Amino acid sequence: MIPKCYKKESLPHLFCPGCGYGVILKSLGFTIDQLKIAHQTVLGLDIGCALLAWNLFNVDTIQTHHGRTIPVMAGLKLAKPKAIALALVGDGGAYAIGLQSLLHSAHRNDPLTVIVVNNSLYAMTGGQMAPTTLEGEITTTTPLGRDCQKTGLPFLGPETVIPLTNQFAYVARVSIRNPIVLEETFKKAILNQMKGKGFSLVEVLSVCPTNWKTDAEKTFQFLQEMENYYRLGEIKKPKEGE
């Protein structure tokens, strides 16, 4: 079964075999179907693997620059408050080059829904260390494994953002292992925007067998390692009644 809002002519999608984006975008598509918001939604795509989703949906999309999707969507939402603004960003775009914009958008409580895909490395450029790379993980720029003494600990995006948010923010971390939870979480994050409350952030733990150089079994073993480090769940919910 595929989401109604998928563009049939754009299938198969452009992502690598085994990529976690397949699950993420399908869940997002089902959420858009369920909320019946395909025509109000504008999906901003960061540079990196996210840009490959540019023509996957019957939903307005725009590719921006690396780390710049959040300010574009903030501008769009200010100009057109009825639009449902979604920003799909990788962990490098969100937590490295675009961190400043992510933090300030959360701080302003911009009414946006930000989805950050955490696959522990820079995938589009061939697997370099990202802020989210796990300790000891081998990437092309950490050939001996990430040394956290020198490069810092794996970056906790949602936990970093939360102290800056107000009582209306929704912040969660989910894994592609459970598409039902993924879809439910996307729904809550988008509804937070639609109800006019404000900012929401969903970090999705994803897989990148191409750059991890893993088979199916090892891919999910490594996802488990990520889940052990990165706490799953709704980390911050808007206060009831507000």
Next chain:
Amino acid sequence: MKKGLFTGNEIVVKAAIQAGAQLMFGYPITPSTEILETFAEEVAFHPELRLIQTEDEISAGFGVIGAVLGGKKAFTATAGPGTVLMQDPISMAEAMRLPFVGIITQRGGPSTGTVIYSQQEVTLTCFGGNTEGLRFVYSPSNLQDVYDLTIAAFNSAWQYRFPAFLLTDGYLAKVKGEVRLHQPGYLASTKEILGKEETIVNIRNTYSTEEELFAVLKKNLADYQKIAKQVSRYRIYQKKKVNSLIFAHGSVASACLAACEEKDGLVLFQPLTLRPFPRQAAKHWAKKAKKIFVLESSAGQFARLVKEALSGLPLNIIEYQRPALGITPKEVLEWVR
């Protein structure tokens, strides 16, 4: 028509609102800051206006892009190191043919430099970033120009869908004078690009093959070429015969104008658009002159544009360059003999 005494930065805001701007995104930097402050005052009195004071100039520029995609006229203002950061969003606006208006209030450089005056952001504003310079760059030399050319920048940006800039400086930004705040006869319309309920729009910024990108660029370059003559503007100041011809823009043109008024035979050619450059007119006037001078407050950034426009003519061009330093009418008269 209203008249009043205003600073250049206040005039920019009046002109922007007159041109239909509803949203501003900006980050404070001298000497552009009063544009942000004046717009903030306007927002306090006009509920249809909105402002985001962003975390940096990059975000300000991308905010403008988002607002433009959402169908509103929006703009930003910056200077110096801010203009450097702004190249990131400007190159995206240029690539995607989005109307984008930036007020560039030049200050001294390189780097943090000085805070008030310079003409060193010519190359950056015309050709900054990984672009082909498909931009409109207006250079005012007095406060009335600031008003008129700000409106022109909004109109040309929204009419032709290329980024447009008012390339001004701190002298013009801070000085106060009388300006006629006329209602423009023409205002380009704006409409939403994304978020329309009835259509689906997918806009890409990344191409899979060199041929795809080449085809897009070829069209954009041809479009720009086609409208260059309509958009380009200049001013000529001539008393009687043409002996020496001065090329100058912005505040330097203002000093040259005063010098021309004192000396017969001295003629000023002032491009009001640096991009597209009024090439044919420049050639036409250059052919009439015995001597040609190029004066500027940078180390040849403006002269490069002039020389490109005049290429092919057998001319001896004399350059006076005062990077980051103002030029007085007296100095003009001493140099241009």
